[in-house]
Structures are given as C-alpha cells and as structure tokens.
Amino acid sequence: MIIYGVALLAFCYTVGQLLGDYLGNLLGVQANVGGVGFAMLFLVVLSDWLRKKGALTLHTENGIQFWNHMYIPIIVAMAATQNVKLAVSSGFIALAAGFIPVVLGMAALPLLTRLAKKTQ
Amino acid sequence: METLTAFVLKNGLIVAFLVVGVLMFVASIFSTHLTRKKIPGSALAILIGLILAYLGGHYTGGTKGIADIPFFAGFGLLGGSMFRDFAVLATAMGASLLVMRSTGWAGVLSLFLGIFLSFFSGVAVGLFFGYTDAVSLTTLGAGACTYIVGPVTGGAIGASSDVIALSIAAGVVKTLVVTVGTPFLAPHIGLRSPHAAMIFGGLMGTTSGVTAGLAATDPVLVPYGALTATFYTGLGCLLCPSILYLFLQLFF
Numbered sequence: 001m002i003i004y005g006v007a008l009l010a011f012c013y014t015v016g017q018l019l020g021d022y023l024g025n026l027l028g029v030q031a032n033v034g035g036v037g038f039a040m041l042f043l044v045v046l047s048d049w050l051r052k053k054g055a056l057t058l059h060t061e062n063g064i065q066f067w068n069h070m071y072i073p074i075i076v077a078m079a080a081t082q083n084v085k086l087a088v089s090s091g092f093i094a095l096a097a098g099f100i101p102v103v104l105g106m107a108a109l110p111l112l113t114r115l116a117k118k119t120q
Numbered sequence: 121m122e123t124l125t126a127f128v129l130k131n132g133l134i135v136a137f138l139v140v141g142v143l144m145f146v147a148s149i150f151s152t153h154l155t156r157k158k159i160p161g162s163a164l165a166i167l168i169g170l171i172l173a174y175l176g177g178h179y180t181g182g183t184k185g186i187a188d189i190p191f192f193a194g195f196g197l198l199g200g201s202m203f204r205d206f207a208v209l210a211t212a213m214g215a216s217l218l219v220m221r222s223t224g225w226a227g228v229l230s231l232f233l234g235i236f237l238s239f240f241s242g243v244a245v246g247l248f249f250g251y252t253d254a255v256s257l258t259t260l261g262a263g264a265c266t267y268i269v270g271p272v273t274g275g276a277i278g279a280s281s282d283v284i285a286l287s288i289a290a291g292v293v294k295t296l297v298v299t300v301g302t303p304f305l306a307p308h309i310g311l312r313s314p315h316a317a318m319i320f321g322g323l324m325g326t327t328s329g330v331t332a333g334l335a336a337t338d339p340v341l342v343p344y345g346a347l348t349a350t351f352y353t354g355l356g357c358l359l360c361p362s363i364l365y366l367f368l369q370l371f372f
Contacts, residue, residue: 013209024354030272033354036205036327037347040212044220047213067210072162072339073140074207075332077199079169079299080192081185082328083292085177090289097245097264097286098293101238102301105323108233109309112323113316116226 005063008050012042125190132194139192143168163303163336170296208331208346215343216314223318227348230322235356238264238325239364242290254365254372256283261368262360263287264294266326269356276361295329302333311337314344321345325352 016039020032027033047064050056087094128135147168148161155164173185182188187196197203242264246257259279263270263286270287273279279287302311310316321330321344330349334341 009206009210013206016209017205020350020354024357027354027358029354029357030276031268031354031357033358034351036208037350039205039209040215040343040347041217041220043209043212044215044217048217061213064210064213067207068213070203071207071211071342072165072335073137073144074198074203075335076143076162076165076169077136077140077195078204078328079166079199079332080172080176081187081195081199082170082173082295083177083183084170084174084185084296086183086289087292087296088174090286090293093245093249093260094263094286094289094293096248097242097260097290098295099297100241100245101264102294102297102324104237104241105234105320106301106305106309108237108323109311109316109320112226112230112233112319113310113313116223116229116315116319 002059002063002066004057005060005065006067007063008046008060009043009064009067012039012046015039016042128191129193133197134194136192136194136198139195140198160303160336162339166299166332166336170299204328204331208327208342211339211346212343215347219314219344220318220347223315223344226315227318227322230319231325231348231351231355234323234325234352235265235359237323238294239356239360242287243368251283252372254368255279257372258360258365258368259283259287260290261364262356263290265291265356265360266353267291267295268353269360272357273360273365277365291326294324295326298324298326298329299332299336302329303336306337311341314341317341317344318348321348321350322352325349325356327353 017035019038020035023033024031144165147165151157151161151164176186176189180188184196186192239261242261243257246260251257255277259274262273267288270291271284274284274287311320324330327349330345334345
C-alpha cells in the first residue's frame with residue numbers, strides 16, 4: 001500500500017524533527033539541530049531493515065519515491081518564495097557578507113575532500 | 121472574477137502544483153531548444169522561480185516572494201519548510217549509509233570550518249564598512265552563516281534592528297549565491313561524489329541553498345549535502361552568540 005510508504009516517511013520525519021527540536025532546547029538554542037539529518041538516518045536504516053525482512057513492497061516504496069520525485073518541483077516553489085527583493089536591494093554590506101563566505105567555502109571544498117580521502 | 125479569487129484562495133496548494141508543473145515544462149523546453157540541454161531544465165526552473173520571487177517582492181513589498189500575491193499564495197505552503205524537509209527526507213531513500221558513515225568525521229569538520237569561515241568573513245565585511253562594536257560584528261558574522269543564525273544571534277545579544285535586518289539580508293544573499301553558483305562551479309571544485317557533497321553541505325550550511333544548488337547540479341547528491349547542512353543552522357545558533365561572541369569581545 002502506498003500509504004505505508006508515506007506513513008513510514010512521516011514517521012521518520014516526525015521522530016527526526018522532534019529529536020532536532022529537543023536537542024535544540026537541550027543546547028539552549030532557538031533552532032532545530034539536525035532534525036532532517038536524524039530523520040534521514042532513520043529512513044536509511046529502517047528501510048534497509050524492512051527490505052531485508054521482505055516487508056518493503058514495491059507499492060510501499062512508491063509512496064516514498066513519489067515524494068523523492070516531487071523534490072525538484074518543491075525546490076522550484078521554494079525558490080519562488082525567497083526574499084530575492086531584499087537580497088538584491090540590500091546594498092554592499094549584505095552582498096559582500098553573503099558572497100564572500102560562499103567563495104571561501106567553495107575554495108575550501110577541494111582541500112577538505114582531499115584531506116578526508118587521504119585519511120580513509 | 122470574485123469566484124475565481126475565492127477558488128484560488130481555497131485551493132492554493134493545488135493551484136501551486138499546476139503552476140509549478142507548467143513552469144517546469146516551460147523550463148525544460150527552454151533547456152532543450154535554447155541551451156541544447158547545456159543548462160538543465162531544473163536549474164532553469166529554479167532560476168525562473170527566483171525571478172518570479174523578485175517580481176513578487178517588487179510588486180507587493182512583502183517578504184515571501186511570489187507567495188505574497190494572493191493567486192500564488194499556495195507557493196508558501198508548497199515551497200515552505202515542511203514540504204521541503206519532507207521531500208529532502210525522501211531523497212535519502214537509496215542513499216548509501218556506508219558513504220555517510222565513512223565521511224562522517226569530515227562532515228563534522230566541514231561544519232565547524234564552514235561556520236568559522238562564514239562568521240569571520242562576515243565580521244571582516246562589517247569591519248570594512250565601519251562597524252566596530254562586538255554586538256554588531258557578531259550579528260553580521262552570524263548572518264553570513266544563514267539567515268536564521270543572524271536574527272537568532274542578534275536577538276540573543278541585543279543587536280539593533282537595522283543590523284539584524286542586514287544580517288538576514290546577508291543570509292538570503294548567501295542562499296541565492298549557493299543556489300545559482302553551485303551548478304556552474306561544481307565541475308571546477310570536484311563536487312561530483314556523495315563524499316564531496318557531504319563536505320559541501322557542511323561548508324555552505326544554508327539548507328535551502330545547498331539542496332537547490334545540488335538539485336540543479338546532480339539530484340543524486342542532494343541527500344548527502346542535506347545531511348550535513350541540516351546541522352549547520354543549529355550549530356551556528358549555538359556557537360555565534362556564545363564562544364564566537366566572547367572571542368570578539370576580547371578585541372572590541
């Protein structure tokens with residue numbers, strides 16, 4: 001049943017996001033800490049376990065795959081709701097403070113990837 | 121006209137499905153015929169989305185892009201954090217636990233490095249433009265992390281509202297630069313493997329930017345980038361108003 005897949009997704013989402021909220025509270029920050037990350041780990045582990053038990057039917061998996069394929073349209077909708085006006089009209093300080101970290105991060109990526117590969 | 125308006129208000133999400141579908145169809149035609157598929161349809165669709173967001177903000181003066189126009193109000197729900205996180209989660213289906221585990225520590229390292237790099241470049245920009253107090257500099261540095269870390273930090277340490285607004289703007293700029301820049305820069309910085317995507321997520325941190333940028337680059341990479349990026353904002357909210365603020369107080 002397709003709803004089993006959607007429900008499995010919703011289960012991982014709920015548990016992960018709640019864990020992220022509680023962790024945020026525990027650390028005293030007003031933000032969710034890693035909610036989706038935890039949810040993803042649950043989903044990977046749970047679906048692997050269910051597949052091994054033969055409980056993950058094609059229909060169940062389709063319930064998850066549907067949302068997987070809805071991902072890009074949702075990102076397009078998200079792009080259309082960003083505060084682009086603010087970003088474009090906010091002057092040099094905001095432009096520089098938003099632009100420079102990205103450039104530095106992009107430059108650091110090859111170094112860090114190489115470092116991580118070396119030590120594996 | 122009144123009936124139409126009432127219908128759209130009541131059925132916003134469904135209308136958003138329709139509009140996004142049409143938008144992606146148009147983008148894929150552009151991609152095939154104007155760029156010979158050199159720029160992927162999804163990247164073009166995201167770009168068109170950003171342009172629409174600008175127009176929405178321009179005409180309504182609101183903060184939610186096209187969603188501030190009543191006809192497109194459903195975009196707020198479809199493009200909001202609930203659906204985004206739910207779909208990002210679904211992309212993890214089929215992601216490799218092995219890769220996640222073996223890149224784990226590098227992901228953690230990239231998170232800290234990403235926050236420090238962003239924070240201190242935000243502080244440097246603030247200094248360059250004449251801010252000299254620790255509170256404003258910390259808030260600007262936090263804004264350079266993400267547009268959530270900025271206002272949360274600024275609120276916690278008592279920054280003025282114009283500095284907080286500036287920090288939000290910096291975070292939004294960062295999200296947009298990552299969204300648009302990633303597909304173009306990916307081949308040059310070795311952003312091809314799940315392994316590199318996890319480190320990328322930690323370095324950039326903006327979940328919206330990372331997931332949109334990777335979607336336009338190679339959708340296979342999305343879950344890996346999202347996995348680390350999702351810890352960034354929380355970690356930033358933890359570090360910026362505490363040790364990073366205290367550190368700046370030593371100098372200013």
